[in-house]
Amino acid sequence: MIIKMITGLGVSKLSAYFLGPQGFALIGNFRNFLNIAHNFSAGGLERAVVKYGAESENEQEKQKAFISSLLGMGLLVCLIVGILIFSFSTYINRILFYERNFTQVIQILAFILPLHVLNIYIIALLKAFEEFQKIIRVHIIGHVLNLVVFALLVYNFDLKGALITLIIIPSALVFFSLYYFKAYWSIFSLFDWKAFDSKMLKNFGHYALMTLISSVSFPLVxxxxxxxxxxxxxxxxxxxxxxxxxxxxxxxxxxxxxxxxFILPKLVKAKNNIEFKSIVFAFYKQIIPLYVIGLILVYFIREPLLLLVYTDEFLPAENLFLYQILGDFFRIITLVMVYQFHAKRMTISFILTDLFLAVSLYFSATMLIGKFGLEGAVIGHFITYVAYFLLILIYFRKVFIYPYFKLNK
Incomplete structure (x- = not known):
């Protein structure tokens, strides 16, 4: 995590210095598009790969059905997404970059997308087999490689170099992932088109639906x-x-x-609402006070923080911190409750509340931008997460509200 933060700060500093606020915005657009492409191509199946990879590790027939279904479906979906990206590359370019022409970068992404997806699946399988040290090594290599390549390409090719870095690093990283996965290479020999399992595909569909709603809607927002x-x-x-x-x-x-x-595994093991409530309140007592102190610190050092991470061109952004921080406070105190949806596979509840959050975030921000200018975007962020907190609290009212009133009658 520390290396990820240091290299991330390095990339942000380089982006700010060489590209300025305008380039920073366009890189943000491309990152969001890349997230959408990754999630659609991988089918939103990262968690499913971890679960079924672990469950089938010692059962060859089950593992064969799992690998065949995963790689077969992944290849098909990836091919379709790649064709769509290539076919509509000019239109996508207009949405992301307006008058600038980076169509060629988008077309390159369409061809190398299968490498990105393969990397996602391999990392998920390493998680399933509890090879956490290997995953950490791959991530460290990725973060360091990203910083070095980004520095070289952005210096020589400006914004185009930054965009190329975003698409070639996951492609290069797959070879390191394959190296650390070499003890399990035999798993690929299990692939058989005839071993497609409709039950496995149905299970994948459950995870895909739950993951894709969140992982696609928010980048779009x-x-x-x-x-x-x-x-x-x-x-x-x-x-x-x-x-x-x-x-x-x-x-x-x-x-x-x-x-x-720490919290998600505890919620998975929680047997009733009393244990669920206890886990949430323990998080509020132990973590939230430290989190609040951190948020207050960020607010008061926002000017030197902007200078440290970016450049003096970004100083006008200090007016956005107050409502961003207030919104992020409500975001975290809500998320600890929302993780119950994941722990207990409450799919419909998760999808509906997540859609509420995404739609509210978009409309509140875009409407308030017209009224308050740029500050309206973060005011919308704050209002949305307060509303989201109240919605989730009402949803879990039998856990957090009703017992309180019964005790105080």
Whole structure:
């Protein structure tokens, strides 16, 4: 995590220095598109690969059905997505980059997308086989390689170099992933078109539906908000908004890691609502006070923070921190409850509340940009996460609200 943060800060500094706020905004657009392409191509199956890879490790027939279904479906979906990206590359370029022409970069992505997907699957299989040290090594190589290649290409080719880095690093990384996966290469020999399993595909569909709603809708929302800022205000303003979002990503990384590593496994094991409530309140007591202190610190050092991570061109972004931080506070105190949806596979509830969040985030931000300017985007962020918190609290009212009133009658 530390290396990821250091290299991420290095990439942000280089982007700010060589490309400015405008380039920063356009890189944000391409990152969102890349996330959408990855998630569609991989079928949103990363968690499914971890689950069924682990379950079938010692059962060859089950593993054969799993690998055949996964690689067969992955190859087919990846081919379809690649053809669509290549066919509509000019249209995609207009959405992402307006008058600039980076169609060739998008077309290259269409051809190398299978390497990206293969890397996603291999990392997920390493997780399934609990090869965590190997995963850490691959990630470290990826982060360092990304920083070095980004520095070289952005210096020589400006924005085009930055975009090329984003598509070639996952392609290069697959070879390192394959190297650390060499003890399991025999698993690929199990692939057989005839071993397609309809039951396995149905199980994949459950995970795909739950994952794709979130992993596709939010990149689309951020792309829409950023393009709204560009249209209503300027590319420079969109760069300021992107810069604050990137800083938020860094401090949220720590809390989200705790949720994934410690809270989610506890929620999976929780047998009733009392245990669920106890886990949530323990998180509030132990983690949230430290998180709040961190948020307050970020707010008060926002100016030197912007200078450290970016350049003085980005100083106007300091006006966006207050509502971003307030929104992120409600985001985390809500997410610890939302993880119950994942732990107990409450698919419909997760999809509906996630769609509410995505739609609310987009419309609140875009509507308030017209009224308050750039600050409207972060005000919308704050309002949306307060509403999301209230919605989730009402959903779990039998756990968090009703018992309180019964005790105080």
């Amino acid at each position: 951020f792309l829409g908000i950023r393009n709204s800022i560009i249209t209503e205000l300027s590319e420079e303003a969109a760069g300021f908004w992107e810069a604050v979002n990137r800083i938020a990503t860094y401090y949220l990384m720590f809390v989200l890691s705790m949720l994934n590593l």
